[in-house]
Amino acid sequence: MAIAIESLRAGYGARTVLFxxxxxxRTGEILGIFGHNGAGKTTLLRVLAGSLPAxxxxxxxTGGELPVIRLVPQEEMVFEHLSVRENLMIGLWNDKAxxxxxxxxxxxxxxxxxxxxxxxxxxxxxxxxxxxxxxxxARALLPEPDILLVDEPSLGLSPVAVDIVISELRxxxxxxxxxxxxxxxxxxxxxxxxRYYVLRQGxxxxxxxxxxxxxxxxxxxxxxx
Amino acid sequence: xxxxxxxxxxxxxxxxxxCSYDLVAGRAGLLSMGHAALFGVGAYVTALVMLHxxxxxxLGLIPIAAIAAALLSLPIAALSLRVREEYFAVTxxxxxxxxxxxxxxxxxxxxxxxxxxxPAATLGPVQLVSPGTVAIFTLCVAACVLVVTLWLVRSRWGxxxxxxxxxxxxxxxxxxxxxxxxTSAVVLSGAGAGIAGAxxxxxxxxxxxxxxxxxxxxxxxxxxxxxxxxxxxxxxVGPALLVGVSAALEYLHIVSLTILxxxxxxxxxxxxxxxxxxxxxxxxxxxxxxx
Numbered sequence: 001m002a003i004a005i006e007s008l009r010a011g012y013g014a015r016t017v018l019f020x021x022x023x024x025x026r027t028g029e030i031l032g033i034f035g036h037n038g039a040g041k042t043t044l045l046r047v048l049a050g051s052l053p054a055x056x057x058x059x060x061x062t063g064g065e066l067p068v069i070r071l072v073p074q075e076e077m078v079f080e081h082l083s084v085r086e087n088l089m090i091g092l093w094n095d096k097a098x099x100x101x102x103x104x105x106x107x108x109x110x111x112x113x114x115x116x117x118x119x120x121x122x123x124x125x126x127x128x129x130x131x132x133x134x135x136x137x138a139r140a141l142l143p144e145p146d147i148l149l150v151d152e153p154s155l156g157l158s159p160v161a162v163d164i165v166i167s168e169l170r171x172x173x174x175x176x177x178x179x180x181x182x183x184x185x186x187x188x189x190x191x192x193x194x195r196y197y198v199l200r201q202g203x204x205x206x207x208x209x210x211x212x213x214x215x216x217x218x219x220x221x222x223x224x225x
Numbered sequence: 226x227x228x229x230x231x232x233x234x235x236x237x238x239x240x241x242x243x244c245s246y247d248l249v250a251g252r253a254g255l256l257s258m259g260h261a262a263l264f265g266v267g268a269y270v271t272a273l274v275m276l277h278x279x280x281x282x283x284l285g286l287i288p289i290a291a292i293a294a295a296l297l298s299l300p301i302a303a304l305s306l307r308v309r310e311e312y313f314a315v316t317x318x319x320x321x322x323x324x325x326x327x328x329x330x331x332x333x334x335x336x337x338x339x340x341x342x343x344p345a346a347t348l349g350p351v352q353l354v355s356p357g358t359v360a361i362f363t364l365c366v367a368a369c370v371l372v373v374t375l376w377l378v379r380s381r382w383g384x385x386x387x388x389x390x391x392x393x394x395x396x397x398x399x400x401x402x403x404x405x406x407x408t409s410a411v412v413l414s415g416a417g418a419g420i421a422g423a424x425x426x427x428x429x430x431x432x433x434x435x436x437x438x439x440x441x442x443x444x445x446x447x448x449x450x451x452x453x454x455x456x457x458x459x460x461x462v463g464p465a466l467l468v469g470v471s472a473a474l475e476y477l478h479i480v481s482l483t484i485l486x487x488x489x490x491x492x493x494x495x496x497x498x499x500x501x502x503x504x505x506x507x508x509x510x511x512x513x514x515x516x
Contacts, residue, residue, distance in 0.1 A: 051398075073398070077392065077394075077395035077398055077399075078395075079387070079388050079391035079392055079395060079396075080391055080392075081387060081390070081391050082384070082387055082388065082391060086384055086387070089384060090384060090385070090388050090396075090399055090401075091399065093381045093384060093385055093399065093401070094399075094400055099381065124391070
């Protein structure tokens with residue numbers, strides 16, 4: 001259930017953001033996508049999530065079945081007058097099987113994200129930034145995705161909250177979910193990913209496998225970006 | 226006894242109005258000022274059908290009234306796609322004012338005297354005439370509308386509707402269609418107002434423009450707002466409380482009959498002022514939408 005992307009072009013209106021991008025998401029890995037603001041990282045995630053159509057090129061599922069892919073966007077889209085539980089269920093409204101088994105699914109997601117379990121009855125408008133991020137993450141997990149795309153999980157969070165989110169992503173990965181993460185906070189991200197691409201002005205300029213215990217130097221990475 | 230039975234029937238009519246108004250004003254967040262007018266559409270259509278044909282079967286008249294009001298709510302639905310919040314309230318108020326003006330000026334609608342001499346409605350072989358039968362029938366219909374409303378607001382449709390109210394962009398990002406949600410909410414709410422209109426004709430056996438003017442709208446807003454503060458039982462408690470207060474004032478002769486209407490209006494107006502502050506604010510932890 002991996003994904004291969006070949007000669008992908010994508011953009012918005014008259015503007016092309018991604019030019020001839022070739023890359024792949026391998027089953028079971030944690031993949032990083034690094035780059036400056038405007039390099040096209042979020043656009044690549046949107047194409048992967050299916051919310052932005054490709055102009056040309058191909059996004060193919062390799063290895064049989066179509067994977068279930070969910071995106072945790074930068075802006076969490078937490079509905080302020082709905083309870084946290086209702087906010088989670090919005091993610092299932094279009095999924096009949098998911099809606100019927102929502103209670104079990106929420107319970108199992110809350111095992112992984114205990115914070116969410118404690119605030120199920122609270123209103124979306126009454127949550128802190130860290131809690132909102134947790135709710136967005138939980139909502140993306142409810143459909144039991146094979147591949148989870150996470151856009152800037154550390155954005156706007158305190159160091160403690162970042163640690164929590166990162167360790168949750170690590171646990172998810174250990175449980176078998178493929179994770180693709182876009183992150184500006186390179187020290188945090190490098191400790192997490194197994195492989196990364198550097199995206200520069202809409203093109204992939206670099207690919208590296210991170211071998212355990214042998215982290216690439218940050219200076220070198222900053223140069224690449 | 227008969228006095229209280231008619232008050233119970235009236236409260237039943239208002240339960241239907243409050244349930245249907247919650248769909249549009251509460252769940253969809255569209256503070257429509259046209260709800261009393263749509264109530265009037267249902268009542269006038271029912272009255273006209275009964276006066277001009279021999280059709281008096283209430284189970285046939287209710288759907289006719291509901292469809293008529295739903296159709297006339299389409300302009301309000303179109304409005305809801307273009308303007309929001311206070312602009313929507315003001316423009317839908319225009320609809321209500323135009324409706325009352327039409328009632329007062331079109332001779333086939335009976336001008337300001339309204340339509341009188343409406344024959345009694347029937348339910349199979351039973352004539353809905355005595356206050357007891359009218360009250361029981363009205364309460365049965367109100368209970369059905371209440372159950373349907375509770376089911377709707379807990380459904381996926383209700384959840385999506387509230388998501389659109391909270392954040393249109395957010396809802397779109399989950400694949401929810403805001404145009405379809407708003408339109409369906411306004412039209413369903415209009416159908417509910419139409420049902421209330423048909424029930425009103427059974428209760429009152431005449432219709433006049435005054436009944437569907439702004440004071441009635443204020444009363445519906447007040448009942449819904451009062452209900453919002455106490456949760457879902459508010460659908461019943463709001464109407465029961467305000468109809469009850471008004472009936473008690475009349476029954477106990479606390480104020481003279483000549484000024485009773487004005488006293489009612491002052492009470493409704495005051496409750497509305499407080500209620501309107503509560504309508505968009507949902508209780509912190511309501512029972513969740515269940516699968």
